[in-house]
Amino acid sequence: MELSDIRREYTRGGLRRDNLLSDPIEQFNLWLSQAVEAKLIDPTAMTVATVDQYGQPFQRIVLLKNVEKNGFVFYTNLGSRKAQHIEHNHRVSLHFPWHNLERQVHITGVAEKLTATENMKYFTSRPKESQIAAIASHQSSRISARGILEGKFLELKQKFANGEIPVPSFWGGYRIRPTSIEFWQGGENRLHDRFIYLKESDEWSIDRLAP
Structure with missing residues (x-):
């Protein structure tokens, strides 16, 4: 089989300007809720x-x-590679691939760190095992074997068996403030529908893009 021969038609329907809400955040929430209702695997997963x-x-x-x-x-280890990149360059891109709905959302924006209060509120809401894993793993650092990571996890699990787990200083979240949000809907004959919202002062403009 040749990779160049793998293709399919997009037939779930088009996207028109009249279908779009004026606020891209509301439009995103609408599409996200539809992705959840469609029981897509990991609808909140984003690149x-x-x-x-x-x-x-x-x-x-x-x-x-x-x-x-x-x-x-989103939340991460503040010593991770992605966090180091953001420290150097706050401009990032997000991408949601909802393949089964023949949809994509692409977001560009600027990252800012969340407050300690916001971090604590989310960290304490996580399952205990996830809290421990956040402490056990120094994300993006080199390790010689998986057993080292598992051993640290078990050590911490025993240490905090009967107590609260403190929020580690090297863990936290980012808020991506969007400057553009693009909605893509697959179309027949590769005539896809693309609309981009651009932030201008405090207002959003909407333009159709050629596929």
């Missing part, structure tokens, strides 16, 4: 793209944890 100090782009998948009027929230 986060950053750029290092040499201009090299990196991508990884994380989970969206909140959508607010002023941005999209």
